[in-house]
Amino acid sequence: MFFKFMKGYRLKYIFASISIIISSFLSVIIPIIIKTSIDSIIGDKKIEGRIILSFFNLLGGRDYLREHLYIVALLIVLITALNGLFMYIKGKWANEAAEATAKNLRDSLYSHLQRIYYNFHVEAKTGDLIQRCTSDVETIKSFLAVQFVEIGRTVFMVLFILSIMFYYNAAYALISISLIPFIFAASYIFFKKVKKQFQLCDEAEGEMSAVLQENLTGVRVVKAFNREEFEIEKFEEKNRTYRDLLLKLMRTFAYFWSSSDAMCMLQTFLVVVYGVYLASKGAITLGTLIIFISYIGMLLWPIRQLGRILSDMGKSFVAIARINEILKEPIEDLSTGLTPNIEGNIEFKNLYFSYRDGKDVLKDITFSIKKGETIAIIGPTGSGKSTLAYLLLGLYDYNRGSIELDGVELKNINKNYLRQNIGLVSQDCFLFSKTLKENIAISTKNVEDERIFEASKIADIHDTILSFEKGYETQIGEKGVTLSGGQKQRVAIARCVIKDYRVLIFDDSLSAVDTETEQHIRNRLKERSKDTTTIIITHRLTTAHECDRIIVLDKGTIIEMGSHDELIKKGGFYRRLWDIQSQLDEE
Numbered sequence: 153m154f155f156k157f158m159k160g161y162r163l164k165y166i167f168a169s170i171s172i173i174i175s176s177f178l179s180v181i182i183p184i185i186i187k188t189s190i191d192s193i194i195g196d197k198k199i200e201g202r203i204i205l206s207f208f209n210l211l212g213g214r215d216y217l218r219e220h221l222y223i224v225a226l227l228i229v230l231i232t233a234l235n236g237l238f239m240y241i242k243g244k245w246a247n248e249a250a251e252a253t254a255k256n257l258r259d260s261l262y263s264h265l266q267r268i269y270y271n272f273h274v275e276a277k278t279g280d281l282i283q284r285c286t287s288d289v290e291t292i293k294s295f296l297a298v299q300f301v302e303i304g305r306t307v308f309m310v311l312f313i314l315s316i317m318f319y320y321n322a323a324y325a326l327i328s329i330s331l332i333p334f335i336f337a338a339s340y341i342f343f344k345k346v347k348k349q350f351q352l353c354d355e356a357e358g359e360m361s362a363v364l365q366e367n368l369t370g371v372r373v374v375k376a377f378n379r380e381e382f383e384i385e386k387f388e389e390k391n392r393t394y395r396d397l398l399l400k401l402m403r404t405f406a407y408f409w410s411s412s413d414a415m416c417m418l419q420t421f422l423v424v425v426y427g428v429y430l431a432s433k434g435a436i437t438l439g440t441l442i443i444f445i446s447y448i449g450m451l452l453w454p455i456r457q458l459g460r461i462l463s464d465m466g467k468s469f470v471a472i473a474r475i476n477e478i479l480k481e482p483i484e485d486l487s488t489g490l491t492p493n494i495e496g497n498i499e500f501k502n503l504y505f506s507y508r509d510g511k512d513v514l515k516d517i518t519f520s521i522k523k524g525e526t527i528a529i530i531g532p533t534g535s536g537k538s539t540l541a542y543l544l545l546g547l548y549d550y551n552r553g554s555i556e557l558d559g560v561e562l563k564n565i566n567k568n569y570l571r572q573n574i575g576l577v578s579q580d581c582f583l584f585s586k587t588l589k590e591n592i593a594i595s596t597k598n599v600e601d602e603r604i605f606e607a608s609k610i611a612d613i614h615d616t617i618l619s620f621e622k623g624y625e626t627q628i629g630e631k632g633v634t635l636s637g638g639q640k641q642r643v644a645i646a647r648c649v650i651k652d653y654r655v656l657i658f659d660d661s662l663s664a665v666d667t668e669t670e671q672h673i674r675n676r677l678k679e680r681s682k683d684t685t686t687i688i689i690t691h692r693l694t695t696a697h698e699c700d701r702i703i704v705l706d707k708g709t710i711i712e713m714g715s716h717d718e719l720i721k722k723g724g725f726y727r728r729l730w731d732i733q734s735q736l737d738e739e
């Protein structure tokens with residue numbers, strides 16, 4: 153899967169993998185050269201093996217080399233230098249390829265997340281998505297940069313070294329590797345088990361960060377409720393738990409490394425003792441003894457590492473699967489579909505809608521709005537008001553019935569085009585950590601200042617912005633912390649009215665401004681664009697009663713519809729609500 157994202161670096165990665173094999177080969181031939189030099193050049197033994205014989209002949213032959221021993225020394229230096237060079241190439245290219253893959257993966261994930269259906273984002277946990285785009289990608293990166301190539305190297309080394317050992321002396325070879333399966337198994341089991349402890353440490357660190365983050369974001373609540381001492385104690389407790397878990401982990405590691413070192417030493421001890429015994433009896437040469445001791449030293453560390461890598465590999469596969477889950481999510485088709493002339497006539501016909509749980513949230517909705525009309529939608533919480541707005545923006549596909557925009561079925565309209573014509577000021581006035589000016593002009597490119605000011609005036613925020621020291625250049629925090637709730641709402645309104653939408657929906661987005669300001673905003677809006685169809689979702693009847701028509705929703709169905717006077721005369725739900733609110737206002 154990740155080779156797809158390695159585009160442009162695949163060749164480098166292949167060369168890096170080849171380099172590590174060459175480097176392993178170079179490091180395992182050095183002991184062979186030393187053995188041959190001791191046994192056959194300094195000593196009188198016959199050079200064993202046809203390839204080795206040809207190689208030494210190429211260097212001038214046994215007698216010549218005996219006179220010029222420095223050539224062998226130079227050869228070893230040269231091979232060591234070459235080994236270093238190939239290790240460098242491997243490190244550089246494997247890391248470059250892994251970094252490039254990680255970057256491409258992050259880019260793909262981000263752009264995929266932008267295009268995924270809105271529903272996915274509503275249901276997904278943001279923290280989890282962030283983790284998939286960051287630490288899961290890092291896991292794959294280190295798998296590619298280190299683990300994958302390391303496996304190749306270890307397998308090559310083990311196979312090569314074992315064949316050489318068995319070639320020279322099978323019984324000695326068996327003794328020399330007798331503890332290796334146990335060392336490997338111990339390392340594999342240990343790293344698998346220690347994962348649980350790592351996870352506990354991660355969770356404890358996460359909890360500690362969560363306390364910190366919550367405390368910093370909720371600092372106002374902390375101060376208002378005198379919770380400083382309590383918060384300090386809470387943090388200290390989490391911090392203590394984290395430290396204790398880390399210490400426990402370190403202790404476990406100390407036990408493992410010491411016992412595993414003891415096993416490795418025992419293995420080396422066996423090689424040396426048995427080797428010396430064989431050499432004293434003349435069963436092996438001094439060179440063979442040296443080659444076995446060198447090889448066992450070369451094998452032990454990679455074998456322990458292999459245990460770690462194999463037990464860690466599960467983590468990489470989980471990361472790959474988690475990333476794949478996102479990449480497999482279908483994306484919205486934003487670019488195809490009809491682009492009819494939109495004037496703002498809307499017609500709902502027997503519309504039914506349910507979210508993924510299948511429960512009907514909207515039932516048999518039928519009403520129409522003419523271009524330029526202002527409609528209020530009221531109803532108890534959860535009655536389906538926002539859902540209606542989301543359907544109009546094409547954020548969800550409806551199940552049954554139809555919505556027509558100027559006679560064209562909404563489903564068939566190009567989504568980009570639709571959202572350029574229908575604007576939504578939602579309940580959640582999220583502002584980006586940019587300047588006020590950039591926040592207001594976010595939906596429009598190359599917009600003149602005049603238009604920004606005009607939109608701010610309509611939203612009744614222009615004077616407030618000018619009163620800030622840096623005016624429109626005021627930088628606002630991630631959540632617009634320097635602005636009050638009402639100011640944020642007004643910036644969000646300005647951001648929407650800057651564009652000439654044919655249909656404008658206010659989803660409870662005037663609730664944080666007082667009634668008078670709200671009236672101002674609506675009047676200015678009407679003055680600017682008489683033809684804009686406006687849908688106001690509200691809980692405030694003083695807002696609703698001025699609209700051309702009021703739709704009352706309850707449990708997903710329209711229970712009343714008409715002008716204020718008509719609904720008052722009718723004496724139903726709206727009338728009761730109006731009486732209650734008027735009574736409260738009088739009190």
Ligand SMILES: Nc1ncnc2c1ncn2[C@@H]1O[C@H](COP(=O)(O)OP(=O)(O)OP(=O)(O)O)[C@@H](O)[C@H]1O
Binds near residue numbers: 507508509538540660
């Ligand atoms: N993504 C979703 N998945 C499943 N159910 C949802 C989803 N969003 C909303 N609902 C449910 O749909 C119903 C209508 O929700 P909606 O937000 O449209 O109500 P509302 O009238 O706008 O409420 P409020 O006045 O509180 O904003 C509620 O019962 C809600 O629990």
